[in-house]
Amino acid sequence: xxxxxxxxxxxxxxxxxxxxxxxxxxxxxxxxxxxxxxxxxxxxxxxxxxxxxxxxxxxxxxxxxxxxxxxxxxxxxxxxxxxxxxxxxxxxxxxxxxxxxxxxxxxxxxxxxxxxxxxxxxxxxxxxxxxxxxxxxxxxxxxxxxxxxxxxxxxxxxxxxxxxxxxxxxxxxxxxxxxxxxxxxxxxxxxxxxxxxxxxxxxxxxxxxxxxxxxxxxxxxxxxxxxxxxxxxxxxxxxxxxxxxxxxxxxxxxx
Amino acid sequence: xxxxxxxxxxxxxxxxxxxxxxxxxxxxxxxxxxxxxxxxxxxxxxxxxxxxxxxxxxxxxxxxxxxxxxxxxxxxxxxxxxxxxxxxxxxxxxxxxxxxxxxxxxxxxxxxxxxxxxxxxxxxxxxxxxxxxxxxxxxxxxxxxxxxxxxxxxxxxxxxxxxxxxxxxxxxxxxxxxxxxxxxxxxxxxxxxxxxxxxxxxxxxxxxxxxxxxxxxxxxxxxxxxxxxxxxxxxxxxxxxxxxxxxxxxxxxxxxxx
Amino acid sequence: xxxxxxxxxxxxxxxxxxxxxxxxxxxxxxxxxxxxxxxxxxxxxxxxxxxxxxxxxxxxxxxxxxxxxxxxxxxxxxxxxxxxxxxxxxxxxxxxxxxxxxxxxxxxxxxxxxxxxxxxxxxxxxxxxxxxxxxxxxxxxxxxxxxxxxxxxxxxxxxxxxxxxxxxxxxxxxxxxxxxxxxxxxxxxxxxxxxxxxxxxxxxxxxxxxxxxxxxxxxxxxxxxxxxxxxxxxxxxxxxxxxxxxxxxxxxxxxxxxxxxxxxxxxxxxxxxxxxxxxxxxxxxxxxxxxxxxxxxxxxxxxxxxxxxxxxxxxxxxxxxxxxxxxxxxxxxxxxxxxxxxx
Numbered sequence: 001x002x003x004x005x006x007x008x009x010x011x012x013x014x015x016x017x018x019x020x021x022x023x024x025x026x027x028x029x030x031x032x033x034x035x036x037x038x039x040x041x042x043x044x045x046x047x048x049x050x051x052x053x054x055x056x057x058x059x060x061x062x063x064x065x066x067x068x069x070x071x072x073x074x075x076x077x078x079x080x081x082x083x084x085x086x087x088x089x090x091x092x093x094x095x096x097x098x099x100x101x102x103x104x105x106x107x108x109x110x111x112x113x114x115x116x117x118x119x120x121x122x123x124x125x126x127x128x129x130x131x132x133x134x135x136x137x138x139x140x141x142x143x144x145x146x147x148x149x150x151x152x153x154x155x156x157x158x159x160x161x162x163x164x165x166x167x168x169x170x171x172x173x174x175x176x177x178x179x180x181x182x183x184x185x186x187x188x189x190x191x192x193x194x195x196x197x198x199x200x201x202x203x204x205x206x207x208x209x210x211x212x213x214x215x216x217x218x219x220x221x222x223x224x225x226x227x228x229x230x231x232x233x234x235x236x237x238x239x240x241x242x243x244x245x246x247x248x249x250x251x252x253x254x255x
Numbered sequence: 256x257x258x259x260x261x262x263x264x265x266x267x268x269x270x271x272x273x274x275x276x277x278x279x280x281x282x283x284x285x286x287x288x289x290x291x292x293x294x295x296x297x298x299x300x301x302x303x304x305x306x307x308x309x310x311x312x313x314x315x316x317x318x319x320x321x322x323x324x325x326x327x328x329x330x331x332x333x334x335x336x337x338x339x340x341x342x343x344x345x346x347x348x349x350x351x352x353x354x355x356x357x358x359x360x361x362x363x364x365x366x367x368x369x370x371x372x373x374x375x376x377x378x379x380x381x382x383x384x385x386x387x388x389x390x391x392x393x394x395x396x397x398x399x400x401x402x403x404x405x406x407x408x409x410x411x412x413x414x415x416x417x418x419x420x421x422x423x424x425x426x427x428x429x430x431x432x433x434x435x436x437x438x439x440x441x442x443x444x445x446x447x448x449x450x451x452x453x454x455x456x457x458x459x460x461x462x463x464x465x466x467x468x469x470x471x472x473x474x475x476x477x478x479x480x481x482x483x484x485x486x487x488x489x490x491x492x493x494x495x496x497x498x499x500x501x502x503x504x505x506x507x508x509x510x511x512x513x
Numbered sequence: 514x515x516x517x518x519x520x521x522x523x524x525x526x527x528x529x530x531x532x533x534x535x536x537x538x539x540x541x542x543x544x545x546x547x548x549x550x551x552x553x554x555x556x557x558x559x560x561x562x563x564x565x566x567x568x569x570x571x572x573x574x575x576x577x578x579x580x581x582x583x584x585x586x587x588x589x590x591x592x593x594x595x596x597x598x599x600x601x602x603x604x605x606x607x608x609x610x611x612x613x614x615x616x617x618x619x620x621x622x623x624x625x626x627x628x629x630x631x632x633x634x635x636x637x638x639x640x641x642x643x644x645x646x647x648x649x650x651x652x653x654x655x656x657x658x659x660x661x662x663x664x665x666x667x668x669x670x671x672x673x674x675x676x677x678x679x680x681x682x683x684x685x686x687x688x689x690x691x692x693x694x695x696x697x698x699x700x701x702x703x704x705x706x707x708x709x710x711x712x713x714x715x716x717x718x719x720x721x722x723x724x725x726x727x728x729x730x731x732x733x734x735x736x737x738x739x740x741x742x743x744x745x746x747x748x749x750x751x752x753x754x755x756x757x758x759x760x761x762x763x764x765x766x767x768x769x770x771x772x773x774x775x776x777x778x779x780x781x782x783x784x785x786x787x788x789x790x791x792x793x794x795x796x797x798x799x800x801x802x803x804x805x806x807x808x809x810x811x812x813x814x815x816x817x818x819x820x821x822x823x824x825x826x827x828x829x830x831x832x833x834x835x836x837x838x839x840x841x842x843x844x845x846x847x848x849x850x851x852x853x854x855x856x
Contacts, residue, residue: 054467074473082471088418089464092554094390094410101481106473111481134262134390136417154472287618292523295681299827303834306841313845329614333517340683351824352831365683369519373617376518380618384611392611402541404553408604411557416564416608423565444710450569451707452714455562459719462558466551476550 002065004030004158004186005051005080012046012057020046021057022210028186030157035201035218036190039232043210044190045085048160051188052082064157078107081151083161087143091135096127096146099135103154121153125179141172145179158186165196194222194236206231264317264385271315271386275490276395282497283383287376289501296364299352301371303504307497308378315386322385326377333373340365389413394484407478419458426450515609516624516672518617522679529622529675536630537603544596552597559589560601560608584700586628587636587661588708592715599633623675627668636664650716654709661705662698669697 005028012021021043028034036044049055053068053076061068063076081103084090093099100121104114122128125145130138138146144164151159161180165173177199180187191197197204197218204218208231214221222228225235265272271279290304312322341362348361384392390410397406430446438446518526548556563585585605590598603625609615616624643656673689676682682689 049467052471054470074475077471077473082467084464084468084471086464089461090468092411092414092465092468092557094393094414095388098390098481102469102474103472105479105481106475106477114481132388132390133266134388135414137262137266150472284618287518288523288526291518291521291526291619299830302831306834306837309838310841313842316849325614332515333519336517336520336684343683343685351827353824353828356824362683372519373517376617376619377614380611380614384614389612402538404541404545405537405600405604407553408556408560408600409607411554412560412564412601412604412608413612415558415561419558419561419565420568423568427569444706447569448707448710448714451566451711452718454565454569455711455715456718458558458562459555462555465554465558469554470551474550 001030003062004028004032004064005188006060006062006065007051008060008062010050010057010059010061012050012055019210021050024059024210024212026205026212026215028188030186031184032203033187033201034189034203034205035197036188036205036207037192037194037197037222037233038190038207038213039192042207042231044207045162046210047207048082048162048188048190051160052077052080054082078154079156080158080160081154081156083147083151083159083164085162085166087140087147088135090147090150091138091143093135095132095134096122096138096149097131099146100149100153103150107154117153117155121149124152124182125149126175139172140167141169141175144168144172144176148179152183156185158188159183160188160190162190163192164189165191165193192233194228194234198222198236206233208232262389264315264321265388267316267386269315269386271311271382273489274386274493275484275486276387276391277398277484278486278490278494279383279387280392280395280399282494283379286379286497286501289505290372290375290379293372295368296361298364298367298371300504301368301375305375305378307500308375308382311382311386312378315382317382317385322378322381325381326374329377330373333369337366337369337373340369391484394480394482397480398482398484403478415461418461419454422457423454426454515606515616516620516627516675518619520672520676520679520681521617521620521623522681523619525675525679526619526622529626530619531622533603533622533625533630537600537625540596540599540630544600547594548597556593556597556601559593560604563589563601563605564608584628584632584665584704586632587640587657587664587704588711590633590637591640591657591660591708591712595634595637598637599630602633603629605629623671627671627675631668631671632664635667636660639663650713653712657708657712658705661708662701665697665701665704666694669693669700 005026007024007026010021010024011019013019024047036047038044046055050057050061051063051068053061053073064079066072066076066079068076091099093102097118100118101114104117109117118131119128122131125148127138127142127145127149130142130146135143135146148159148161148164164176164180168176173196177196180189180200187200189197189200191200201218203216204214204221205212206214206221206227213231214227222236228235286304286307290301293300293304309319312319341360344360344362344365346361347358348364350357350359350364387395393406393410393413396409397403427450430450434446437443521529566585586598586602589601592598593601606616606624606629607621610618610621610624637660640653640656640660643659644652670690670693673682673686673693676689677686
């Protein structure tokens with residue numbers, strides 16, 4: 001069975017020559033939940049963008065066995081949905097309903113199908129009553145959920161999230177963790193908040209200076225205090241309550 | 256932030272809010288034209304015309320204080336124009352109102368006429384905008400054959416005005432916090448242009464992110480919309496009532512009043 | 514610089530709305546060919562930027578207490594190209610009218626033309642003709658400056674012309690024109706300074722933007738530009754000449770209308786606009802008998818009986834309207850209270 005994401009020797013340099021990513025090798029199976037951890041400027045965001053074909057570098061990236069190149073971009077972007085760091089950048093339509101419908105409409109679906117999908121997804125993320133509201137009327141937590149909804153309506157197999165927990169207060173962070181726990185897609189979450197990473201993922205990939213430093217079981221990596229501190233991170237405080245949240249059983253391939 | 260102001264009334268529910276936005280827009284447009292076409296010395300009849308927007312505002316539960324505050328905010332230029340009339344036209348003219356008969360400067364009539372028309376047409380515009388969600392207004396414009404590119408542009412503009420204005424406010428606050436005295440024009444210009452420049456560069460970055468978000472959701476240049484407007488009998492009723500109102504005032508009452 | 518409804522008559526408003534609508538329609542169609550889909554977000558953000566930029570003010574020299582701010586039309590045209598720039602500025606003007614009620618609904622056509630279409634294309638054309646050839650900082654800045662001043666003056670000149678065409682002016686045309694030109698000379702100059710300064714800042718940080726239009730190559734056919742400029746010049750010239758030649762002085766033409774036959778979209782024939790308009794003015798604005806308000810050349814009061822009747826009907830009209838409004842308001846309140854009680 002093809003892997004969800006297969007990255008082989010991928011490197012990327014900024015236009016001014018600085019190295020952003022160097023010789024990245026990464027393999028992710030369908031259904032896995034991976035935390036991409038690392039300090040600011042490590043290259044996490046760039047890596048996520050590269051997966052969805054927004055960054056052109058050297059090396060090969062395969063999404064569900066499709067090479068990331070211009071002719072495949074349309075299909076790839078249906079398979080992998082990208083949630084950006086700032087939800088304001090993702091909610092650009094006059095109403096929430098229009099935003100969530102944007103993706104399905106671009107996929108060429110019929111009006112009725114689109115409406116059904118939008119309503120279902122808004123129900124899933126808990127924003128059904130806000131459908132007709134303008135994005136600037138939503139709170140920070142609601143915006144984050146809304147941003148995820150805009151991706152969910154396209155029924156992707158893989159979802160990447162870039163620092164989704166930033167600027168959320170503890171209650172909203174909790175809601176986000178619950179929301180992510182209820183999703184069956186392959187998840188790749190970039191974050192520098194270790195507690196959030198611990199609560200969301202089983203596998204951790206530590207990135208710094210454009211290199212992959214460590215890759216393996218989340219608990220093993222994140223509880224290695226020397227490793228964490230060396231790379232500008234910290235050990236999660238495992239006494240927090242949300243780590244004991246029950247997680248929905250993960251299917252190997254989403255519907 | 257004043258965007259809370261403008262939007263908050265649009266999400267209420269009232270008989271006016273439930274009207275089709277195309278209908279509201281066209282009626283307000285025609286009403287404005289009718290009021291504008293009134294003779295340049297009409298004063299009394301303007302009060303009669305004012306009943307229209309007044310009713311819409313009341314039925315739409317828009318506080319009148321809010322409406323008049325908005326009008327006041329944009330009135331300086333028109334007030335200057337209006338008050339210049341008595342300056343330039345001191346022709347004595349006879350006027351009568353109720354028990355008062357006498358001579359006033361023609362310029363004053365003109366002045367009241369201008370102010371009156373301004374207030375009435377502004378009330379109508381405010382009635383339209385504060386009882387209609389912007390998204391619905393855009394859909395109305397789209398159905399009225401406004402080019403799609405312009406509709407997209409208006410949508411984006413509206414969505415991100417407040418984001419950028421907030422950023423500008425932060426920058427202004429930063430300047431206020433560090434500027435302790437008047438610096439002279441050259442320094443002022445340099446500071447202002449740096450502020451503008453950095454706001455600009457940051458806006459470019461935002462635009463790039465939005466573009467990525469659009470491409471990530473499959474945007475291929477074709478802007479697809481879900482149309483959601485419905486013209487019902489209720490809207491037809493509104494059209495008829497408005498038409499009758501305007502026709503009656505224009506032809507019948509207009510005969511007797513100025 | 515935003516025109517209000519009251520500066521226009523319905524025919525002029527309708528005409529300018531038609532011109533603006535037609536113009537925007539053509540520009541949008543042309544723009545779709547020139548602008549790639551990934552620049553659409555950029556256009557939207559640039560519009561919002563203009564709004565935010567207009568908030569950033571600074572003290573003007575020699576005018577204590579007043580502050581200036583940028584308008585942005587020419588800067589946009591330089592950076593986005595004239596088509597995208599025109600669309601963005603027009604959208605800003607529309608939003609200013611609809612959301613902030615700055616500028617009247619019927620004046621939208623004029624405002625779009627005066628502050629959007631004309632400054633964008635004129636400013637861009639001047640800028641480009643000055644900076645054609647190898648890129649040089651000095652020429653860019655002079656081109657931008659020149660573009661700003663002339664573009665803004667052009668827009669300013671149109672305002673008195675449109676107002677005068679509407680027959681609305683009480684202030685003498687010449688005075689209005691000179692005032693507008695004078696004030697906007699300063700505005701254009703300040704605009705030029707800011708535009709140049711911002712371009713300079715951007716040049717340091719993102720030089721790729723200034724030397725090459727962000728939204729793609731724009732080829733303005735020389736011929737098209739010259740023809741448009743010629744048409745524009747003719748419009749301005751005929752407007753000015755109309756009012757230069759024996760224009761009735763402001764006092765005479767304001768009030769000679771019949772109140773019981775309000776202006777009803779007067780037809781203005783267009784064959785020879787100057788003469789037709791002059792004729793039109795003569796017939797429409799010469800004093801007519803039989804109404805209660807008219808200019809009396811001797812300053813005498815006209816027939817008292819007519820006045821008394823008119824006075825009372827006016828009073829009745831106003832009182833009736835006032836009572837209706839109170840009635841509406843009370844009814845609405847009662848119904849609302851009833852609803853909340855029942856609920």
